[in-house]
Amino acid sequence: MKKSTLFNSAFLLVCVSLLFSCSEKPKETIPWVNLFDGSTLNGWHQKGGNANYTIEKGTIVGSTVYNTANSFLTTDKMYDDFILELDYKVDSTMNSGIQIRSNSFPYYRDGRVHGYQVEIDPSPRAWSGGIYDESRRGWLNTLDKNPEAQKAFKQNDWNHYRIEAIGDTIKTWVNGVPAAHLIDEKTKSGFICLQVHSIKPDKKEGTEIVWKNIKILTDSLSKYSKKSPIEPIVTKNKLTIDEKKKGWKLLWDGETTKGWRGAKLETFPESGWVIENGILSVLASGGAESTAGGDIVTSESYGDFELTVDFKVNEGGNSGIKYYVDTNLNKGAGSSIGLEYQILDDDLHPDAKLGNHEGSRTVSSLYDLIQADINKPIHPVGEWNTAYINSKNNHVEHWLNGSKVLEYERKSDDFKVLVSESKYAKWPNFGELKHGQILLQDHGDLVSFKNIKIRPINKTKD
Incomplete structure (x- = not known):
């Protein structure tokens, strides 16, 4: 074979090799x-x-x-x-x-x-x-x-x-x-x-x-x-496997108004409350209590129970979760009367500095009666928090984000003294109902709720 032929063959081989090497994409290095x-x-x-x-x-x-x-x-x-x-x-x-x-x-x-x-x-x-x-x-x-x-x-x-x-x-x-x-x-x-x-x-x-x-x-x-x-x-507004086994029930289905009505209405409010993306929100209406849609209550009443609710309060917001409410009583009140797990922006809302006892209107407190633990684990305004209320045999506990923040004995002498010194003194036997409804409060501020669940004992119809 001539030298020129050998050279041409070698040159062609090099070119083909370069062509293939250039056409191959380098393997990507994943940044583990x-x-x-x-x-x-x-x-x-x-x-x-x-x-x-x-x-x-x-x-x-x-x-x-x-x-x-x-x-x-x-x-x-x-x-x-x-x-x-x-x-x-x-x-x-x-x-x-x-x-x-x-x-x-x-x-x-x-x-x-x-x-x-x-x-x-x-x-x-x-x-x-x-x-x-x-x-x-x-x-x-x-x-x-x-x-x-x-x-x-x-x-x-x-x-x-x-x-x-x-x-x-x-x-x-x-x-x-x-x-x-x-x-x-x-x-x-x-x-x-x-x-x-x-x-x-x-x-x-x-x-x-x-x-x-x-x-x-x-x-x-x-x-x-x-x-x-x-x-x-999907767990949002659903019962987990263990919750089903332990007898928990959805108190709100995440989509409809079923099981709820206005506290002063026969049906759910036509305005003031919205359901969107699995979140139930009471809309802002200037901060006045119950001026738009008004409070909403469950259609059923409960005796002993465990209740858990995820809530989110906006800047300066105020609301509450009430229990042992009877909407047939105290109809002249601006808001239905009952024991209240307070929801509040403690930093900006003036209620945080008010109350019968200092601090008794701060978030997760028993409103106007008992202040929640000052070291409570609260998430920032605009983020979700989890409220948990346990009421059994008149022993009641408030929890926030997995931590117990207060407890008391309903109907006890100490409880009655607290009531007598509070804004509730004018209502006879306040907080002593055997059964009552669960209420979400419209206080005129934007507050949202989801994952509302109850484990009932001694449930009765409204």
Whole structure:
């Protein structure tokens, strides 16, 4: 072969190689951030119990111990929206989970870790990848209707989790198989934990779960998020699995006015209240009490009960949740009379400095009678808070965001003294009804409500 021919062939080969190399797009590097460096626990600390966490051959090993609470190896950083991936291998007798958007506050169950948990479940139930609300609401998204995900978990082998928490949506995958799809507004931010569950005496101490390849994405999440074919479970204005089991009922369905009427009307007010996107709001009308739509009450009355309501007050706002109300009594009053869980912007509304006892008109107080704990865990104006009222055998408690802020004995001598010194003194036997309605107050300010639920005892018709 001539030299010129050899040169031309070589030149052609180089050109073809360059052509193909130029046409190939470089593989994109996803900007993962490692949460575990493979050799230390830098960036992590332990909360809760005293399980053992060690590092072995580039992995984190968690092992059980007796006589301790659930243990959580917790990130130092807080995360809101993210995509998390990791691998784990778990003993077949052990229950565990990955906490996300979790928190620990002194006021909440003495600092107990609480929040979303992506379940690790090697038991025959096989709910690995399901979503549990640790130390709070219980199961939110089980896998009993997702057999493909139940089969995806590999016993005594490495398993891969992908967890997406973006906005109000949490999605999980187990070994690439879609597992859970939850839409829930409860918590927007928190830490991530690797859980070692507490064990009972019949379980073997020292059982292990091993984690590795723990990495997170926090940027350009819409670009890297994956679609899930699973129909999402929506919790807004719905009962959770555990709430259904415990006898809770929706007091408002999130869509209609069913079960409610105007306190001074036979029907629901035609104006002053709106329902939009699963939120019930009383509209602003200049701050005067009951000038537009007026108060609304339940069509049923309740004796002993537990009540929970999410509420949001705007700047300078005032409203309340009343209980043991009888709209047939005290018809001359500007607002229906009853015991009141106060809703208020404590910083800007003048009522915060008024009341029979100083501070007895601040948020979550028993209005005009008992001041709520001054260290109450209130979220800022414009954000959602959760009110909880428990009334059983005349013992009443007010809670705010998971913390008890006051308690009293209804009908007791001390209670009667408080009433006699208050604005309620002119109403005989105030607050002593055996049964009464639940009322949401129109005080002329924009205030919103959702997730209104009751666990009734001794319920009667209006």
